[in-house]
Amino acid sequence: MNSLETLLAQGQVAQAKAEAEKLLAKNPNHRDALVVMAKLALVENKVPQAEALLAKAEAQGATGETGLVRANIAAQKGQLDAALKAYQGVLALEPNRPEAHFGKGMMLIKQDKAPQALEALSQAAKLAPQNPVFRYRLGQVQLEAGKTDAGLATLREVLTLAPRFVPAYLSLSHALSSQEKLVEARKVLEQGLKAVPNQPRLLASVTVLSMALRDLRTSYQAASTLAAQRPKDADAQANLAQLMLARGQIEQARHLCQTMASLGVASESLKMAEATCFEALEPPAYDKAITAYEQGMGLAPDGWRAANNLGQLLLRVPAEPANANLPRAVTVLEEAVRRAPDRPEPLLNLALAQARLGQEAKAKELVQKVLAMPLAEDTDLHEEAVRLSQALSKA
Template sequence: MSTPRFEALLKSGDVQQAREEAEGAFRRNPADRRALIALAKLAVLDGEAAKAESYLQKAAGGSAEDEVDVGLVRASLLMQRGEAGPAQALYSKLTQSQPPRAEAFYGLGFLLAEAGDNTAACAALERAVQLEPGGAVYHFQLARVLFALARLKEAFQHLEQSLRLNPGHVPSYLVFAIALQAGGELEAAEDILRQGLKVAPDEPHLLKALSNVLAGKGDFPGAVEAAETLARVQPDHPSALSNLARFRMAQRNFPEALALCRKLSERGQATSLSRSVEAMIYETQEPPDLKAAVAAWRSAMKLDPQDWGPANNLGLLLLTRMEGPEVQKQAQEALEEALRRAPEQPEPQLNLALVSAQLGDKARAKELTQALLSRGVSLAPELKEQAERLLKQLD
């Protein structure tokens, strides 16, 4: 039996045309199970779970192939609802179907990766790619898992294949650029982002990534230009305005930077970045406003519970520029939080050791300093020097 054209269109990503043809097939024959299943998939994409369920119920009782497709849509519905366990169990069951279905292995691999089991995810996604080499998204997700497994060469190969198959896939450009940037290949990262912007002009995520890469390269005018373009494309978006405020601060245009940040706060749209920009300006301006800086750092901490930077910067401000036993205790609390958020980062560990020593907790300070020095060559020379100096003072 030939594959309906709407199924091929849906697989290729042409959602609008697939929708039109599936709806046409359904109007001609309301019992057309392939059309019902396709419409259920489209309803899932639209976030209309009830409509998807309605289509699936009408499609029940078909061939073995139909039932596998119904199961795949049900699994994606479970995933959309956040029911990862049942979704994974259903995808795992569907991988046993004959003939094997790439979509089942992809769904299983995606959920395994989300759960942090990258080795098992890799095996499932490799099988999906093997079954359907033309599936761009399968190559993309496999590349992400391979990066997590530090199999960089293979990861880049699959990202390249993802872009060959779907040159308009923005996430592939972003992951590619992030990986290149992490490896210090800023020229290559810039190149891949500019390629992405050719196929998706003024795409916000690509513009923001480009501004960061150019800033890392030292191309400050280029970074500012990208940030300004992003703000024009998204004039009311908190992320775009926060990003522009960051660059205005770097240009020492404090009034405009603060105006952007306050605009976001007045709208109830402040971000961790916008509040961090405010804090840095309050610390740097003449005269400094340290109380306002402390309040801004605390706000930034609340707005992003994962980011260790604001907690570390608050602790450092309290530690180095303010006085009093209560201040030192607050610095310790902030730095403990920074270390909890990012135990792999050396800066909060060293700062916490310093404040622990000031508070007379030499045992804690020594423990932290020794743990820091045990990192060996991975520890930056300037941090190693500070840690060694502190350890001598503690002995």
């Protein structure tokens, strides 16, 4: 590795660029300097500039370095076959080049060739055992290929090798969560927060997992820290507002939503939290809750939750006559289903609305769609669908 490449490997990008520019000022055809400048152009997404610099370097003969840059250019342009060929060309020159094995593996996985990709990534990790990125990608592909135990072990190796490597904590936690090992998954995230205190992505994941474990205290602590770090992040603030509601802190949640609105920060989730606050007032401010849900629907044209919740609200709002809100509820819930046809919640709510309207045939069709979905039988949703189906069969 020449001195310029060493600077890049050490993360001294500015110095590497300055040294390359000095060399090119003396010799415009300095190959090592041209290669480094091409790499830097690629980092800045200046592909044509990178290609021009590389062409001048390649005119003096192909090397492993020029081959890697050629492969990276092809990959950045989405030319997977060309990139794979370039990586194979590098390996023909330098069979033990770990970057080439790694690049080859990444191209193969994008072509759905998992066995070959695993072999290439394993070789990269073997040749560069101290490189956490190589080992991390290997672990990811092992998990994707169904080699769960090997993938988990590899990701744990990454954390031993690089304790501050945040993506590995997230991937390991996600993999454990998918196996229903939620407590172990949260411990991984907590380990990450000890290594990288207050890391936003880790905090967000701890919040979600703690909620799944019904640990509101830990969820609230993590959400509060994240919201303080990101005072104008709609998702972080909405998450905190929802946890306040779960803790019964209605006024605090309403104040938070109003503060965000005054700052021009809005999202579907924030509007949903605001709507819940209005409905929790005594007496409930149904009109304001309905308006908040409508605003939430407008903020997320593809989102289904605000529409679904508005439909539910319209079904329970007292009205004279009793079914006055039903037609509107049906319209809103049909929109929720249109936005998310594979979600069981709006389908079931629409079935309930149709049943209350006396449209038993439509309700039966909808509830059968819900029961055909892969729902766990011990969930409230499945039980409610069964009850509705049984009631409709007797109608």
